[in-house]
Amino acid sequence: MSGTAARAAESYARAWLWRAAAPCALPVFAGLTLLLIPLAVIGAHEASTPTASSACSIGGTGATVAGIELDALQMGHAQTIADVAAARGLDAYAATVALATAYQESRVRMLANDGSSPELTGEQAAVTATSLQYPHDGLGSDHDSVNTFQQRWLAGWGTVAQLMDPVYAAEAFYARLVEVPNWQTVPLTQAAQAVQISAAGDAYARWEPLARELTAMLWPAAQATAADPGGAVAGVCPGLPVAAGSWIRPTAGTVTSGYGPRGGALHAGVDIAGPRDSPIYAAADGTVVIAACTSAYCDRDGSLSLAGYGNLVELDHGGGVTTRYGHLSAYTVTAGERVAAGTLVGFQGSTGNSTGVHLHFEVRQDGASVDPVPWLADRGVDLHASVAA
Incomplete structure (x- = not known):
């Protein structure tokens, strides 16, 4: 998985249009019980006060897509990927390619990297391990790969700090995708592999049904946000x-x-x-x-x-x-x-x-x-x- 450097700041700036809520079709209340952990007991009240939780995110509280259960974090990152595509003026197929890629590479999770790969020098390992300083959903150790797309700072995708931003990660993917000849008409797995240059280039095709269904769910909200980024978004978290x-x-x-x-x-x-x-x-x-x-x-x-x-x-x-x-x-x-x-x-x-x-x-x-x-x-x-x- 290698590639060129990600887009410049102008494109990155527009990407913050991802503030939309997921479509109302999402079963947003499915994971409510996971949100509530006791924090403090107020002396004047008998009930425990629930604490705020990040188990819910702007993407919703989880959904079952093409028979696969995705939690709130995965749905949040999926919405980000769709929103960035819409913000860039790309079509729904771009989001579908990106979502299939992200599911294959990380199961649509922001992965940090502890630098334990034997392929890295000590200095490279130390730089890679700085990814642990940023918000992440899990840990990987494949070379210097990080984030939802498993992009590599050593391959010129950006700095570790940049790559640990999910919006930047999506921007970087789309910057490469639009450089692929006929990317809008070639098979999904071919387009994805042209970007990722993976050792398992045919694997992306497996997740095309998931990606297409995800895109259908998330694309209307992504388009709405790109068209009108101002104002309040709908609350999707209970x-x-x-x-x-x-x-x-x-x-x-x-x-x-x-x-x-x-x-x-x-x-x-x-x-x-x-x-x-x-x-x-x-x-x-x-x-x-x-x-x-x-x-x-x-x-x-x-x-x-x-x-x-x-x-x-x-x-x-x-x-x-x-x-x-x-x-x-x-x-x-x-x-x-x-x-x-x-x-x-x-x-x-x-x-x-x-x-x-x-x-x-x-x-x-x-x-x-x-x-x-x-x-x-x-x-x-x-x-x-x-x-x-």
Whole structure:
């Protein structure tokens, strides 16, 4: 599996149009019970407060496709692959080729690589193993191959950091696919093999029925997002059942930056980092005050040179208390909407003034920010508790 370098930043920027939900045909509630793990017991309530989980993603909660069961993570990556094709103006067959390839190579999972292949030098192994630093769904060890397509940094596909981004991975695949002569008319396995140059070049044909059915399911949403990337996306993840009056952790992941001075300014919240498009839930009952892009653009990742929260949701909980959810890849609510604690409000992203995927979470009392960690601790929620992402 080798190839040329992936597309440049312009194409990559457009790829962040993958914020759409999966079609309503998906049986999105099938895996609800997997989402709920007890986090904290609120003293005033008898029931355990469920924790946010990333078992559900922007792609849905799993589906059975061509007789094969795909979980939420696989469906999320499949939606990304379809969305990138639509964003690039490619047709559904491109997505079908890519999906068959991704299933053969990784079962549509973002695989890291521990660098244990005997084919690598010590230095190459060390670089390959840096893939473990990025969100991933499993571990591989085939040469220096990583991600859903098992692309190799040594073969010029991009840096390890780039290849561990599922959108970049899809962009890289399509950049090569469109260079294949007559790729739109040749057999799927021939097109895939021309891109991948695999030792098992005929294997892709086995997954063509799966890929065609997946494309039929995901393509309408991909086209809709490419045509109109603005606004709220439909919520496909089930909300969490939360006792009335309770507070919960808004998302899964790890606190990577706390409240306080940072870079000469006040970091007015905490950053909780998990996999891209991990669901974000309302921390308590409230009304949506803001659900909008607050930066110059939100259709792709931001940077430190870009001002604003990116996609932001703000909730008013009454009594002068508000919460903010920043840097979202997409939001699922609209201003004026009343939401219950545990309602899906968006997905983790890196829009706005951000350099990595995470949720920037704020608590404000009468307009002034307060440290969310002790504030939520007083309400039975430990933000520093280990919560799988």
